[in-house]
Structure formats: structure tokens, C-alpha cells
Amino acid sequence: MTADLEFAEAASGLAPIALRAAATLRMADHIAAGHDTVLSLAERTGTDPDLLSRVLRFLACRGVFAEPRPGTYALTHLSLTLLEGHPSGLCDWLDASGAGARMDAAVGDLLGALRSGEPSYPRLHGRPFYEDLALQSSGPAFDSLRHTHAESYVSDLLAAYPWDQARRIVDVGGGTGVLVEALMRTHNTLRTVLLDLPGAVAAATARIAAAGFGDRFTPVSGSFFEPLPAGADVYTLVNVVHNWNDEQAAAILRRCSEAGRRDSTFIIVERLVDHADPRAITAMDLRMFLFLGGKERTAAQLRELASAAGMAYQSMVETPPGLQLLVFRKRRSWSPRVRAAKGDGSPS
Template sequence: MTTASDSAPVRPDAPEPSRGLTEIADIVTPFAVRAAATLRLADHIAAGHTRLPDLAEVAGADPQALARLLRFLTCRDIFAEPEPGTYALTELAGELLSGHPANLRQWLDADEVAGRLDTTFPYLVDAVRSGTPVHEKVHGAPFWADLGASPARTESFDRLMAQVSQSTRGIGTVYDWAGVRHVVDVGGGTGALLREILQAHPHLRGTVADQAGSVAEARRYLAAHGLGDRADAAVHDMFDHLPAADACLLSRVLADWDDESAERILRTCAAAVPEGGRVLIAERVLPGEPAPGTPDTAEDLAETRRLTSHDLRMLVLLGGRKRSVADYARLAGRAGLTLHTSHRLPGGATVMEFRSGSTP
């Protein structure tokens, strides 16, 4: 019987492909790691289920198929096999434990919302060709509509975003809130970020402006933290109208949108604040161009790698994009806003302060 690989012509002088590029392009490894995360193999092994039959039973897997998966992963030092049919954790496998601070297992779990999002990536080439998201093509609805259609997906997504929100940690203390009396957190979700700000500045009042489901939760959350007298939440469309305030905060919002949509949001914010009022953008930003003759630092390169990965996620899922401070300044300028200051936060995001109707 002839197989596809048997029939492929082989040139005796054909060069071997680059091993490095082959490993980078390998599609099996990322899915094998996701299978291990979904089956919670690290958790089960840590709990003492180290022998194959026991591990397969507790993981709900076929023993022979699981052995093949683990053979693949142990060859790559993701798990260890100290003796035949007995498995142990390596340092890498330890990062798949549910209790690990990085919470990587949840991001790799194929049964969670993150796994659903990952299924859009086989259509990356379509997104690159069109410049538009492909989530609807894969799942039958745009990202936000698909998410809202399932309480389970919404709950899974909220848990993921609770981890992402750590990037804005410190905004209540690093940024100078003097002169602000009322801040509107646009798309503020459950109100966790507004709580951090208000607790650090007793003179401030705040409003979460979001969709109905988030607003109800934000009201409960803020009241539970003793802020019911200084904070509220209200349903508002950030493309249309926002309540009047001294400052509008857009934390991890604009990266979800293309330039045209982001500019509309910024115009709505500019209309909600007085002359000289503040519009604050808090996002992880792409590093700017280094000065001539100054190479990128290792930290800049590592951050760029992370953010370019997030940038492609924004493309396939939402049509949004990651931007640099200069990108945001140009975008905000078209909405009548001028960059005043920017500060890097301890969590990794940058808070950029723009002023309405002001000059540099």
C-alpha cells in the first residue's frame, strides 16, 4: 500500500530544513501541551497518580493514547518518566499546576474559553489577507456576541481577565489623581480597578460605565467593598454618550478596536470631560523606536515578543491592535486630545494622560 509520504518525490540533493524553524513551526507541541493542561495531568501527578493506569483513570483518558501523549511530552522534558510507566513533574510541568501563580493551565485548557479562542488561529491567514477578524467565521458570531451567549464562557472569560488586570496594578498610587474629583471607568467591568483608585484617594468619586450585565455586578462589587457612597455603575454606550466627569479612564479597552472605532470612543470621552479635562488610556504598549545607535534592550525585545503575540490575537478575534505611545498620541490627536504625561505601572501597563482642548 502506498501512502502519501511514500509517494512524495525525494531529491537526493535536497537540503534538510532548518531544525530551528521546523521546531518553531511545529503544530503538534502546542496542542500536546494543551491536551496535558486540559486533562490536568500535572495536578493528577502531583496528587500521587503517577502510574499510567491510575493516571489514565483519574484523567478520563484511554491508557494507550495517554502513554503516547506522555511519550511525546517526556521527549521534550515537559514531563519525566523516572521508570517505565511512572511519570513525574519537571520544572516546566510544574507551570501547568492549577495553583501556579502564572495560572497558565487555565489559558491552555481546551475546555475553557481560551481554548475556544485558540481555534480561530488556523484562519490567521484569512485575517491577514482581509485585515478583519475571523471569530465570526469560526464560531458563527462576533467575539462579544458569542461570549455573551454563554454564561459559562462569560464566567471563564472573567476569570482570565482577572489575571490580565494585574497589568494595571499601581494605577491608584503611581498616577497623580490630584485635581480629579470624579472619574468614569469606561468599560470598567466589575469595578475592581475603580475600587483600587477610590480606596487610594478618598476625595474621589467614580462611575463604572459598561453594559448591563457588568453594571449589575459592579454595583454589587463596589457596595461590598464599602464604596457605595462614592461609586456607582451605569449602562452607557461608549460609542455614543458617557456621563460628565473630570476624567475618563480607558483601561485595556482600545486594544480591542480598530483605529476608526478607537477614535470614536476617544471622541465620546473627550465630549464627557470639560476643557482641559483628562482622558486616561491604560494599556500595555509596544516599545517605541530606540534612539539612533541605541539597540533594543533584552527587556524591550521580550516585551515586544509578548505584545506581538497579543497583537495577532486582537487581529483574529476582534480586529483590534496593540499600539505604541506614539500610536495612541496620533489616534487621540484626531479626537482633539493632546498627550500630557505617561507613566509605566508596576504591573507592566502604561497610563497615558491626554488633555481635552489643551496644547503641548
């Protein structure tokens, strides 16, 4: 697609809306099951046949579906990603009844955020991001979306660091436990702690117990703006820091530094501005602000925040998915000075 056509698509705003409609209606799954004509698809999805044919033609012109015969549709490599259970989890992200739709609404309020200088999500939905999503029971849940996303990169994190040198790891804002489960599965003496909101911790506890690792796992429900479990060999923050503004991010890192021993290691995993595709990272940067007031950062900006929290930079490893793993140790001359953070006090 040429730049002119890309601009025209972006200006119209219709393509993402049509794609979300197809995902919500599970159109790809119906086609995969053999319901490949407009009339059959309309019957299965409870939609108007004439308008559905227009939407499918619109998407077929853009390669989402194929139309081998008039009025008959097939999957392409693009629509395969819309199938239920696809590793990308794209169908759930696009489902209009789930958490993704609430996030989309905040993205649509970019003009309001520009004028107010405040995140859109709490203003639109009446509650801070994590508090609101924890209360949403319809549609694909945010924790399941986080889980699918974590599964896409966890094997690369395992390969990026010598985890076998640790005996106890605290995963700060660790979601449903994808990383800690993988670590315990790989290293049979490693003990882990996971801190997050109650819903994520409950999901992590259940699946880790089912995997047979419950005796080496400690769940902690709480806020990472409060004191953290102390004395671990390693503290991990995976896709956590970018959710918060500088003051809040510094407060989280100080809590980690306070909790660690003099020889503890702190591992921050983020997608950094100076190591990422500009189109992808600028989009994520806007989303982080619109949802939470957060921001994407350069390596230097992240090192500066960590240094102010008493951490000394050691090294950085880039993983194949484009995530950077930054390793820090406690700076020996540092003494904690804790300041209250502004925010809802919720983990990532």
C-alpha cells in the same frame, strides 16, 4: 532551545495542542494530588493509558512535566503555572471548553483572514467577539479571564499615577472592576464609575458591594460608542484602544473627550509597539485583528488618535509589566464632531 528547534516546534504545531490537552484535563492538579502514575492519571482523567503516556513523555521532554521514574510524573516550574488557582490563570486560558478555545479557533484561521482582510472570530462563530463570549456559558468565562489578567498588573497602575488628586473616576471598558476596587480601597474618598457590558458590570457590582465600597461606586451597562458619564476628573481606558480599528478607536476617544470637563484627565493604558518585546507584541497584534479587527500601536500613533479626538498629550509612564500609561488633557481649541463608528458597539 536553539532557533532551529524553536522553528521545528512552531512548524509542527503539536506542542501547544498537547499543552492545551493537559490543561483541560487538569493534569497538573491530579499530579499535585498524588496521582502521579500513568495508570492513575488515566483513571482520573478518563483517557487511554497508552496514548496518555505518550503525551506526558512528549511534554516531559519539553520541561512541562518531569519523569523521575519511568511512568511516574512530577511537576516542574512550568507545570506549576497550570494548577487551578495559579495567579497567571493559565489553566483557564488553555481550557478547551472555555473562551480561550474559541479564540484559538480564530487564530487558526489566519489564512482565511489574510485572504478576506476581515477578522476571523465573527466569521467562524457567527457573532462579534464580545457578543459571542457573553453567550458562552460552558467552561471558563471570558470575564473571569479578564479579571485574572487585570489583577496581574493593577498594583503597578496604582503606583504609576497620583490618583489621590481625583475625586471621581470613570473606568471605560473596566471589566469586572479590578482597577476601580483597588482605587477605592487605596483612596477612601474616591468615587468611581465603571462602564462595560452587562455581565462584566454585574460581576463588578457584586464584588465591590461585598468589599464594602458600593456607596462610592456607580455601575453603568452600555457601549462606549455612545455618550459616556460626564464630568469626571479622570477617564481611564485600560487595554481598550488596541481592540479596535482606527475609526472605532477614534470614536471611543471622542466620546471620552466629549464627556470630560475642560480640566479632565484621560489616561490610556496600552502595551506599545515601540516599547515592547517584538515577539510578544507582534503576536498580540495578530490576535487583536483576528478577534476584533484591532491593532497594536506605537506611542506616536496613539497620540495622533488622541489628538484627533481633542486630547493634548501630557506625559507617559512605563510600568514594570511593560504597560505604558499615557496621560492626556482636553485640548482647549477642540470642539466635538461625532461620527458613527463601525462595529458592534461593545466595550472591551
